[in-house]
Structures are given as C-alpha cells and as structure tokens.
Amino acid sequence: MRNREALEGVLFALPYLLVFSVFLLYPLLKGLYMSLHDWNAIYPSQSEFVLFENYVRMMNDPLFWNALWNTVYFVALTVPPLVVLGLVLALGVNRQLKGRRFLRMVFFSPYVLTVAVVALIWIELYAPSYGVFNYYIGQLGISPPNWLNSATFGMPAVALATIWWTLGFNFVILLSARQGIPERLYEAARLDGAYGWRAFRDITLPQMKPALLFVTVVQFIASFQIFGQVFIMTGGGPGNATDTIVMYLYKAAFNQHEFGYAAAVGYFLFVALIAVSMANYKLAGDSA
Template sequence: MSTTETAVRPRAGASAPEPAARPRGNGLPAAGFLAPFLILYLAFIIGPGLYGLVMSFFDTSLVKPGLGSFAGLGNYAEALRSPDFWSGLWHTIWFTILTTPPLIILAFVFALLADRVKRGRWFFRLAFFLPYILPSAVVALIWIFLYTPELGLLDTGLTAIGITPPNWLGDPGAAMPSLAVTTIWWTLGFNFVLYLAGLQDIPRDLYEASAMDGAGPWQQIWRITVPMLGRTTTLVAVLQVIASLKVFDQMYIMTQGGPNFATRSALEFIYDEGFTNLRTGYAAAASILFFIVVLAVSAIWFGIVRRQQKEA
C-alpha cells in the first residue's frame, strides 16, 4: 500500500464528515410581503368560489335571504337537461374554434415580420399591441360603429365597390364571425408579444449557419423558427383556448346574445340565470359545470406541454 493511499483512506470505524447544514433564514419578512396578496386572494377568489359551490346545492335566489331550501344535485340535473345551457356551451366552443387558429397564426406571422424589420421596429410593436390595452367597452363601441348597417365604414366601403354587405350583427349566420373578427383585432397583440419574445431567444448563429449551407428564408422558417417556437406555440394555444372559452364582454355589449340567441355564450347564460332570472343557486351549478369543461380542456393542453418537455 502506498503512502498516498494510507493518508487518504479514513481510519476504520471513523464516520464520513457530514455536509454543512444550510442556514435557514427567517421567513417572516417573506410571509409579511405575501400576506396582503393571500388575504385578498382568499377574500375575493377562494372564498366566493367555495360559497358558489355551496350555493349550487341550494335553491338560492337574490330576492330571498339565506341559501334557501336544499336542492341537492337538482340544479346540476336541470342544467344538464337544459337546451339553453348546451346551446350556450356550443356557441362558446364555436367561438373558440373561430378565434384560436387565426390568433395563433396571425400572431406568429406578424411577429416574424416585425422581428425582421430593420427600421421602425418599435412602431410595429406598438401598433400591434395597442388594441390589446383598450377596454372591452371601447372595443365594442368601435366595432358597433363599423358594423352599423348602411352608415358603418364596412357597409360604406363594400357598397362603393358593388358588394352587398350582410347584416353583420343582425344576421344569425354572420353575427358570430363578426364577433370573432372583433376579438382577433382586439387580442392579437398579446400573442404577438409572446411570439416576439420567443423569436428574440433564437440564436442568430443558427440562421447564419443555415444560410451558409444554402437554406433560403422559407427553409429557415420551417426548419429553425417553427421548431424552436414549439413551446411558445403551445403556451399561446393554451392561454388562447382558455381566454376564448371565457368570452363574455364583447358578446354581451355588442349583441346581448342575439340575434335569436345565436351568440349567447355559456357565461352569458349563467349571467342571465343569476342576475336576470335571479336564480343564483342554479347559475352557480351551471358555472361549476362550465368550470369543469374549462378545467378538462386545460388539463389536456397541459398534458401536451409536459409531453413536449419530456421529449425536449
């Protein structure tokens, strides 16, 4: 045995040195900073949510004090049997189908164009994002003016070139696509910013190396940009689907669910039952059912995200 091995090897029966314990800081300052948020979150999110869950099992009404008589699962059964509930859910899904693909594709295209602009890049970023900061009421009033029959900008322009415009918000077949166009114009900026941030994280060396190998712009987009933005696209899709499922403001302001309930979303059905028909217990049960639908869709999308993270 060499002298070096003897010096390094510990004595028989001697225990290995224990790692130094990590110092534990005082968590009171962090808890103090988090306390206001937690109190407000419990008071305005968790508390009302739990109360709504309890209320869904009672015949609660806005005109009667207290929870009312116990209904058990009667409110849930009535909502599941209601054609109005299923109609509102279908209108919500149809709106999601109309808005999600354009909001993903157009946001990617515009972000790609804005990222390649050499001068005035700030202007294009501002122009695409500016509508997103407008309140829903302002956006609705702008597009109501654009859709006004005979006097609106769209009707005037189409009539000038010999095209008969439809009744944008008065025709059951055109009302939902019209609302979808309004929503796309309004919310495109958020997805645009997410894609723009993702594009800036792609190393420029990849484009330079591919250009030296003879790859053109389209090949660079399909072989570098699109794969590198896979996680960003998944995030945008998840957020957009959830946001589209929760549509309410622009529909309620622009069409009030019409014409002939063709644009009545699930949230508007819940609102009408709770605040127009004053059946808050029944509305709470319908909202729980709708929450389960949104939760299921979110779980599917998050499962896709986790699979992508494992494959990466």
C-alpha cells in the same frame, strides 16, 4: 435555524395567502356551495339544498347546449387566427424593416382599449346604413348583411372584432420569444444549407414552442369566457344565436335571479377550462 427560516417564510407568504383566501379560495368554495342550493340571494339562510338538481337541469336545457356550441364556435373562429397571425406579425416585425418600432405600436395599440370602446367602434363599422363594411360591399353590387342582427354573421362579426382587439397581446409575447432565440443557431443552420422554411421548422418553431403553448392556452381560456363583446354588440341575439356560456350564466343570475343555477354553470365552465388547458399541455407534450 430551520424552524426560524420556516416561520419567516410563512410570514412573508402570509399577505398573499390572506388575499388569495379572501378573494379566490372563499369565492370558489362559496360558489360550489351555492351551486348545490336553490339560492335565495335576499335571505341566504332560507336557501333550499337541492344537491345536483342545478347540474341536472343544466344538462337538460337546450339553451345551455346552444350557448356551449356558440362558445366552441367562437373559440374555433378566434384562437387559430390569433395564434397564427400573432406569429406571422412577430416574425415579420423581427426583420430589419424601416419603421418597425412604429409597426409594433400599431399592432399592439388596440389591446390597450377597453372592451366597451372596442365594441362601440365595431358597432359603427358594422352599421347597416353607414358602416364601412356595408359601404364597400355595396360598391361591389352585393346586398350587404345586417351583421350584428344576423344569425349567420353575428358570431363571425364579434370574432373579427375580438381578433383585431386582442392580437397585440400574442404579437408582443411571440415577438419577445423570437428575439430570445440566439442568432448563432441560424448562422450554424446557414452553414449547413438550412434556409427559409427549414430554419423556421427546425429552429424557430421548436425554440418558440413554450411561448406558442402559452398564448394558445391563454387564448382558449379568454375565448371560452367571451362576454363583454357579445353583451354590448349583440346582447346574445338575434334570438340566442350569439349566446355564450358566460352570457347564459349572466342571464340566469341577473335576469332570472337564479344564482344557484348560475353558480352551477360557472363551475361547469371552471372544469371545462381546466380540461382544455390540460389537453393543450398534453398535446404539446406529445408533439415534442
């Protein structure tokens, strides 16, 4: 009977395992194999085995470190606002407000747009001559910047567009988490004289901690993989001021045709994301 149950379990899992192996496991192993070679995309059999030379080259490339710094900068610009604003909006809409269903739709609607649509909208908003931002800045008598062609403002401009675009995801997750907190906990807290900040600190935050951890880790991973907005809005420029890790990988693979080196960069990103995720979970566990 046990053998039959085990066989049935394997048969039920087989379709998923097949898809997982073809579309996830094989590419993962293939990428590692490529990263150890000077990969010839046209004649793979002629690829030269170079062991860790691609990784050594990556560590010695100033452009790689520039892209890594820009990625970390982007993460710092986006993750805290996305988590904090998502929490604020979720707590605000959870109140008994008129039109809160409409507000939910408004806050979430940007998230359904594609990255190309979002990028094109914000390119128009940042336009030097007729953009909304520069128009109102000019009305204040201040010389407006050329947002997307500025080494100083380029990355913050992309970050602002990303926050507007992806905030709805965090909002929905955190709103759902807040609505899952039993109201009897707040009723008991009010009987003990706990209102406002004390109720938020002692009930809301602890109860919403799993959701907050989830959106934080998801946003870290998404922000570390930033590509589409940068590719469309700035192309990594001016110069390399808005280059990110994935943009750097893309240029190595499709501009310079160095697929083995690009695979090494991809594996660095893969390990970095695992490390960041583990660090987030560890910090959350220590603060519990």
